[in-house]
Amino acid sequence: MSDNQSDEPREECGVFGVYGVDEAQLHIHRGLFSLQHRGQEGAGIVISDGEKIRSAKGLGLVNEVFNSETLGRLKGHIGIGHTRYSTTGSTRIQNVQPLVVECVDGLWAVAHNGNLVNASKIRRMYQDSGAIFQTSTDSEVLVHLLADPLFRSRPQRVARALGELSGAFAFLVMTKDCLIAARDPNGFRPLSIGRLGDGYVFASETCALSQVGAEYMRDVCPGEMVIVDAAGMRCSRFTDEGEHASAQCIFEVVYFARPDSCVFGKNAHMARVKYGMRLAEEYPVEADIVIPVPDSGNSAALGFSRGSGIPLDFGYIRNHYVGRTFIMPQQDARATGVDMKLSVLPEVVRGKRVVVVDDSIVRGTTMQHRIKRLRDVGASEVHVRVSCPAIRNPCYYGIDFPTQEELIAGLDRPIDEIRESIGADSLGYLSLDGLFIPFDGRKQDFCSACFTGNYPTSTEHICGKEELESRVSELQLNL
Template sequence: MLTTHPFDDDKLREECGIFGVYGAETASAMVALGLHALQHRGQEAAGITSWDGEEFHTHRAMGHVAGNFDNDEIIRQLAGDIACGHVRYSTTGETALRNVQPLYADLSSGGFAISHNGNISNATNLRRRLVREGAIFQSTSDTEVIIHLLARSRYRTLLDRFIDALKQVEGAYSLICLTPEGMIACRDPLGIRPLVMGRLGDAIIFASETVAFDVVGAEYIRSVEPGELIVVTQGCEIRSHRPFGESVRPRPCIFEHVYFSRPDSVLDGNSVYAVRKGIGAQLALESPVEADLVIPVPDSGVPAAIGYSQQSGIPFELGIIRSHYIGRTFIQPGDKVRHLGVKLKHNANRALIDGKKIVLIDDSIVRGTTSLKIVQMMREAGAKEVHMRIASPPTRHSCFYGVDTPERGKLLAHKMDVAQMAAYIHADSLAFVSIDGLYRAIGETMRDDDSPQYCDACFTGDYPTTLTDFDDMAEINQLELLHERVV
């Protein structure tokens, strides 16, 4: 099957996007619109849960928001002025309806629905403990661990039980939860995954990105702070809690600026589009090259390519044309047809490229398969020279915080140095923006090695939290390797 982005088998993918509304007459319809705006964060499945003051209503489905939530009857069934939703790309748990969020459970305090962006890095250990204690899981999602911890907490109030549950989990999470008492929105103490708060009339809205506010006409208020827990109750009363203290320096995900967030979003006070142009300008300063054209790899390479062009003075041109009309069900019966299928989605602008020295700008290199195909496409279109510039440092390490990253051994930059990577993709030259250059584009002077301002573990290997599950796996793998050598 040809996916929506045939080159994107070589892209890092976000796990999901979340959106919640409290106090709007058509809450579920507004959530559906918000999820449309966040569709880029997850295309596997979507779900919405609402609360009408007496009971919860849920609809979850595989596939895109469009086609599942553009039905008036479905929206009418999701009654109530409070609702939350989720778009999913799985990093943990199988691709199945039982893992589609919001997840819902009937607790002693009443119904509880949860939407989660991120990844709990000790979920496997917690799950084993909970199962030994008698818990019965209904999904394979790491998010369900939070529900069971909440249900088993001995604290009296729902809020205290929820906080007790969160204090037992590691990793990254931005959450929107529905309860009979109101809506809860929170962010992990390091703020790894994003979450913002807005207002539309009297309604309070939470979303993964500000672009979702633009779509529904809401006003952006501020980001939910790292480690902050916000409770919205009757009358849209807002209460902010700091259950984790304020001693930890935040480490938001730097790749949100590079690729994940939509360019028309504002992240941590910065225009994502402006940051990406700035990264391109840094690339031009750090890795200049004599060329005739600067060409973006669509669509994510466009802002950085504009920045590179403006800084270098080399003309910007659309040398790769992308078709937006290829669906997700194009059948590929063999390798030859599969290769032709890629050309249906992206095709070289041959008349522009023939005989030219070109600079290709892309956001990242993961396995290297995408870059290899693109360079080959440019050669076949007659490019005289093909130079590749990447708007992020080399991706040498796996992410464990809600991004679907290949295991480290499959990352091209883990296996090769830059010169070897250039030879592998058949480029005349290859260069990446430096880690300090990336920080400068975001507004920092450079990376603070003693206390980094962002989570940049995929580039540096500097993980900001413990990785209980994955450390255990590493120990098991080491034991297996030792066993193999002894045998």
Template sequence: MSRERGAEVGATAQWSDAASGGPGRGDVDDRPREECGVVGLFNVADAAQLTYRGLFALQHRGQESAGRAYVAASGRDILVDKGMGLVSEVLTEPGPPDARLAIGHVRYSTTGTSSLDNAQPLLMRSRFGPMALAHNGNLTNHAGLRRTLEARGAIFQTSSDSEVLAHLVAHGVAQRWLTALEGGAHQLVGGFAYVVLTPTSLVALRDPHGIRPLVVGTRGGGVVVASETAGLDAMGADYLRDVDPGEMLVVGEQGLSTRRPWGPLPAGPTPCAFELVYFSRPDSRSHGQSVHRTRRALGRQLWEEQPADADVVVGVPDSSLPAAMGYAEAAGLPLDFGLVKNRYVGRTFIVPNQNGRTDSVALKLSAVEDVVAGRRVVLVDDSLVRGTTAARLVQLLRQAGAQAVHMRIASPPYTHPCHYGIDTSRSRELAAASLSRPELLKRIGADSLGYLSQAGLQAALPGQGEWCLACFGAGYPVPIPPEEELAPVEGGLP
């Protein structure tokens, strides 16, 4: 049987700041929101409780809903706990100590509404038996797939794109479950990572371009997967490797095996650069180094390209602090905490109107007069998406007596919406797409504004490979659907 405790949890949940110590979800108000985070465990003692720990570490990737699915003591069925709210609010029970297989999910909706129906994991029953799945990312072809499946009689339980894979499995012609899953995966297009649970197996699946992250580790002889290495760390697992782009990693009683639903890949991977700019936790590792180290490199590169005549460097807490550190190092300027964050203010992206949103910045961040008064300040932020927060921060620094404020952004202008699982699906939301540079400078009220270049971003990112830089105007690595195929983004910003 399936247990869905969400209705009661959702009725009492209070929205509050993510408690994970992640890179600052909710520090500012107009950043893109991460799509989701996933974990999976196979043959690991106390898997249900460890799922809680893994999700807690990934809380920054989604704060609307949380859930886990685990294999019951009978070994024949899957139980689900999920609800609206933070991990600590939803998963209030430790879970059965004898569960050894589990998956988990935290969600911020990018397609589908923010409701309990769409909370994950999703539990499906088909001729193959029970199957639970959890998904991070976005399927760019989900609207067409859904129409086709509905024409074949599929009845969708959610408005989320995640469910498409379950119906592709159920409606596939294959006689074996794994073959059906592989055939279903083959039809998916976009940026995505899935974890899939059956009573006897765990599958981890990553899109052929490797846009969304997924890593695999081991604990006590079992297998653990997570969206970020920080999730593995929290579950006491040792990192083994990334799940390869286009890989379907199958973990079962026979051990580990790999399938390639998309066959040999025609192009190299293009992982999401914005994961390293902003989304991922600074203590996660990517391409052999910590995200923190990468962000410092971005800050150093930013100084090379966009120096400023200033007395002190101030970073926007928390996610921009490593870039500010790198900028200060390269510039030979002091780094100081000219902005402090009130960690006890509730999340601001549910504030319903622009006035409320702007005011919430002042509630959440304040300037330290001792640090900035009478000084020329370089204000370093990791990204500038909608621009409203930047304007308010510049105003706060000026009110605290800053003589000049030079805004420096440790990524290129964010000019294009993301269609691979981030909540910026409309160009008109993006300040750099709708305003000229002088107009943008006027909007934020700084003395100067400088961005990192695309080439500078690529130079500072680790590894030799390519990256998805589509939101920075470098072209979409996966074709995006025509406008009419795009589902409205729920939970995004006005």
């Protein structure tokens, strides 16, 4: 069973790097704030002044981990930062990134967004030859590859190490005088490059570039490695072009990216408005108001309202202070149906035929409670529209969906059964074709495996979230 007990999908991480900018630590701190939505379990920053590398990391939100005193100790002009949500490995300080290790030629720091599908295999290979792992994350295998005598002689060393990996990765790798950004050959996760004065900035999302005043240059290409050092910026490939199919994660567009980010070349808000407009065409309904499930359903609800001509209103109000810090025991939450995140505005929905627009439905339990609450305060009809197709399969590339059995649409469950189970009068999911409308229908550039089951990589050596963790416990028990 996945750790994700919530009805919302979870992202795994955000990365942010700076080269050639004074007070790099302050820019990284601000950049990580902008990427907080991608992970709230821990955060870390590693900084170099060209001579010394210093790092600070901890469990919690960015503003819980860093204060002015910590940042004051991290002075330099090169650095990388990370916000973590674990899709592989548990919530413990050893797993918080960036990982910093000492190799024969100095210190290396690594920050990773994504999920490596062959991490388990590589880890076993190194363990068999005597290597010791400090964390239960998939990311640590890159560190071992970098330290491997086979791969020494930088920068080919990094390229060769990256070439061994399969799955999803946006990596930032740093030494005391060099920063390297790399994106996996399928391009699952986004990674952008920005210019800040004479320096460079790398970020999982463009909203973080804007936050520090950097000008967006371009995305790191799938299979590309961008190196920045005293000689400037240069690029090379670590896999041959065309060797891997493009498989950018369409779910980044549906849900994860902040609305003000451009992801895979399109603004997330504008793409979601298009999804809503298309949904209104595909599943028209006679109703009095459209209400979003805030915040993730806001843009699509606006699109549905525009497309259908049904007025938009706010029937749910989000409590922005409920998040990681309010943990209700799951049994309690499920038994009582208490939804601390959203409250209902009876004055808006009473006596109305309501269309609820959300970005996705994962387990369905939360949606079921939310629909019931609309009926409890007097909504006469509740129609649900979802701005992506039904999620029927788990993700192996860094999005923490539950198992197929736990997904409400898993195991090919018919839509009408799902509708009945959540208690809606009607239910409409965006079609697969509709998902690619913002990209001129270029389905072939994207991964949509959670909807279709067509995984773009081999799933033979897939490493589950708990797999590396359970091995650590097993080893501890055997001591």
